[in-house]
Amino acid sequence: xxxxxxxxxxxxxxxxxxxxxxxxxxxxxxxxxxxxxxxxxxxxxxxxxxxxxxxxxxxxxxxxxxxxxxxxxxxxxxxxxxxxxxxxxxxxxxxxxxxxxxxxxxxxxxxxxxxxxxxxxxxxxxx
Numbered sequence: 001x002x003x004x005x006x007x008x009x010x011x012x013x014x015x016x017x018x019x020x021x022x023x024x025x026x027x028x029x030x031x032x033x034x035x036x037x038x039x040x041x042x043x044x045x046x047x048x049x050x051x052x053x054x055x056x057x058x059x060x061x062x063x064x065x066x067x068x069x070x071x072x073x074x075x076x077x078x079x080x081x082x083x084x085x086x087x088x089x090x091x092x093x094x095x096x097x098x099x100x101x102x103x104x105x106x107x108x109x110x111x112x113x114x115x116x117x118x119x120x121x122x123x124x125x126x127x
Contacts, residue, residue, distance in 0.1 A: 003065045003118065006037040010102040014093040029095045033102035034088040039063045040098055040123070060108060062096065064119040081119055096123055 010033030017028040043059040067084045073091060080091035092113060095106025108123040 003039050003063050005039050006065075007039070008035050009038050009040065009062070010034065010097040010106075011036055011088065011090060012095040012097065012102070012106050013089070014091070014095065027093070029106055033097055033106075034086060036064060036066070036083070036086065036088070040096075043122070058125045059111075060098065060123040062110075062119075062121040062123055064090075064121070066119070068115075068119060070115065079113075081113060081115070090119065090121070095126070096121075098123070 012029040012033045015028050015030055016025050018025050040060050040062045043061050064083075066086075068081045068090075069084065071080050071082050071089070072078075073080045073089070076091065076093075078092060080089050082089050090110070090113065092110055094110045096108045096110065097104075097106050098108050100107045107126055109126050110121050111124045112122040114120040
């Protein structure tokens with residue numbers, strides 16, 4: 001399948017950051033974003049904000065049409081997809097800059113990845 005309406009988005013790898021002073025660990029994202037050509041659109045599901053009763057879109061679908069292969073990541077114990085043209089790896093939990101610049105950090109997170117010939121990722125809003 002050939003995708004149309006491609007735009008450039010940035011994928012930021014999920015990292016576990018260790019706090020030396022407090023001794024804890026928390027999730028963060030890499031400093032550098034990897035550019036990828038993809039098509040992102042809204043999924044027809046809405047979340048209702050309980051306090052104001054406002055509806056907002058919270059789930060998007062991202063389609064990536066690049067040569068890729070599935071690999072098993074032993075560190076996170078989950079399947080990841082290695083994109084051969086860029087040398088980047090995409091897995092559940094990575095961040096995507098949809099409306100923000102890569103310097104500001106990602107505003108969406110990859111929730112699911114399916115592989116029906118191209119990569120189909122469900123994105124959920126962070127925050």
